[in-house]
Amino acid sequence: GAGVSQSPRYKVAKRGQDVALRCDPxxxxxxxxxxxxxxGQGPEFLTYFxxxxxxxxxxxxxxxxxxxxxxxxxxxxxxxxTQQEDSAVYLCASSSATQSSYNEQFFGPGTRLTVL
Amino acid sequence: AQxxxxxxxxxxVFKGAPVELKCNYSYSGSPELFWYVQYSxxxxxxxxxxxxxxxxxxxxxxxxKGETSFHLKKPFAQEEDSAMYYCALSGGAAGxxxxxxxxxxxxxxx
Numbered sequence: 001g002a003g004v005s006q007s008p009r010y011k012v013a014k015r016g017q018d019v020a021l022r023c024d025p026x027x028x029x030x031x032x033x034x035x036x037x038x039x040g041q042g043p044e045f046l047t048y049f050x051x052x053x054x055x056x057x058x059x060x061x062x063x064x065x066x067x068x069x070x071x072x073x074x075x076x077x078x079x080x081x082t083q084q085e086d087s088a089v090y091l092c093a094s095s096s097a098t099q100s101s102y103n104e105q106f107f108g109p110g111t112r113l114t115v116l
Numbered sequence: 117a118q119x120x121x122x123x124x125x126x127x128x129v130f131k132g133a134p135v136e137l138k139c140n141y142s143y144s145g146s147p148e149l150f151w152y153v154q155y156s157x158x159x160x161x162x163x164x165x166x167x168x169x170x171x172x173x174x175x176x177x178x179x180x181k182g183e184t185s186f187h188l189k190k191p192f193a194q195e196e197d198s199a200m201y202y203c204a205l206s207g208g209a210a211g212x213x214x215x216x217x218x219x220x221x222x223x224x225x226x
Contacts, residue, residue: 003159033213042120042202042216043160056213091160097212105214107160 002026004108006092012114013082021077021111025094032075033105034067035091043091049075082115089113118143120205122217129193130225137188137220139177139203147205149179149186150214154200163188163201173197193224 005024035043045059051072069075089110097103151163164172166179203217
């Protein structure tokens with residue numbers, strides 16, 4: 001079946017613009033994660049959903065970052081008033097795991113955001 | 117706080133030579149450790165996890181709790197092993213979110 005998909009693959013924004021990044025997880029996957037990967041670094045956790053519930057948003061760097069998954073499937077990461085330091089690859093991953101078990105996280109191709 | 121450290125940014129080896137990627141972690145409980153790999157123009161994918169104790173594509177990794185290490189090894193590197201490798205830790209909380217190291221780029225020369 002299809003893997004995790006993300007759109008757009010590339011996004012260029014002017015500083016101060018709002019952006020929305022979309023993630024389509026693998027069908028039926030309960031858990032969904034967002035990670036931020038700055039150039040030359042490993043991915044860093046942003047937020048986690050179990051179905052439609054956002055159970056952990058401790059990694060969101062500021063209140064300009066907002067994520068939602070209203071129907072427990074597709075998720076959107078929104079960044080308001082983008083800053084240059086927001087430039088990174090944003091990765092989405094999904095998993096069939098719940099909080100009590102671990103199953104492999106499957107990653108999407110990422111959205112590369114460049115803020116000018 | 118949990119942390120994963122990969123001290124080498126780049127490892128360059130010749131085909132057929134052994135390769136070892138170092139990974140050290142800090143975590144107060146009993147973590148699960150993983151190696152993820154990203155080949156050129158491909159997405160991040162799981163290579164192996166310590167709990168499986170498998171050898172994948174000739175790679176093995178042993179969890180050493182005393183040294184808090186999870187080094188990745190392969191006795192004979194192949195050109196197709198050239199990729200970015202990330203060590204990651206899951207603490208079992210928050211849906212098993214992953215904490216990644218900074219990554220090691222492996223270049224296998226012919």
